[in-house]
Amino acid sequence: MRYAIPALVMVGLLALLGVGLTLNPREVPSPLIGQPAPDFRLTTLDGRPFSVQDLRGKPALVNFWASWCAGCQVEHPLLLRLAREDGVAIFGMDYKDEPDAARQWLARHGNPYTEIVADPAGTAGLDWGVYGVPETFVLDAQGVIRYKHIGPVTEEAWRDQIRPLLAERAP
């Protein structure tokens, strides 16, 4: 009985620390979830104008990537598979990159993107709250951000988070 209170305090502290240590501090929750995707006016890698309106119409992934980004190579095979086998629309935002480097990278690794938008100065990235590529947003058909994945998209993230959201509003 003498040790009941210290023991309770200890258990509480351990529970708090246990939760705190398993959280990933790199995953900063985005305030943009549930908000319409921020506007931008950029051009595609081919030089055609592209704005946020062009992302609407069907649920899609918007993937911020760059040819200089190592994590992007990690997730690339999965993105390719999603585009080819599951028919997922993936828009690539080429973040702070050289168009030529981006084209070469895609020629080497394959191109999963429905459309590639050049964001050479990272201005769209800033408005979307991107702080390190790769980051992937799930948009519904109305262009509202439903989910943000930070870091390379994993099989688990696709299965548990992204696919259910895409299926939810798909026609």
Add this chain to the structure above:
Amino acid sequence: MMRRRSLIAAFALLAATAAPALTPEQEARYQGLIDELRCLVCQNQTIADSDAPLAADLRAQVEAQILEGKSDAEIKHYLTARYGDFVLYRPPVKGTTVFLWAGPFVLLAGAALAALLFLRRRRAPAAAAAVDPDTLKKLLDEGRE
């Protein structure tokens, strides 16, 4: 003539590339803001300390918005709308951050209360065990004989 023209060209280039300078007052606001904004890439640094490209972008944003005449609150709102309260080293007091702000004081008050109770409980029996001076004197006298 040639030298003077190139000198003028050099000055023109300098004027074109140099960003419009902040007034000392604006400079102080700029320093104050970048010292309490977190860099999201290297999370335990302010954007003033960080060399990350994103920190440079954010510093440039803060400077540009000060020059546009935005208030500190507007600039912070611009950043929290994109990155969340996490960018602020001093997050606002609200439902989700109450524990963060009040927690240390609650813990301190709890510890002080516990210490007080502990000390009081320990002092009480000690006072009761005080020796009666007459008995003590008698005991001492007996020992001397």
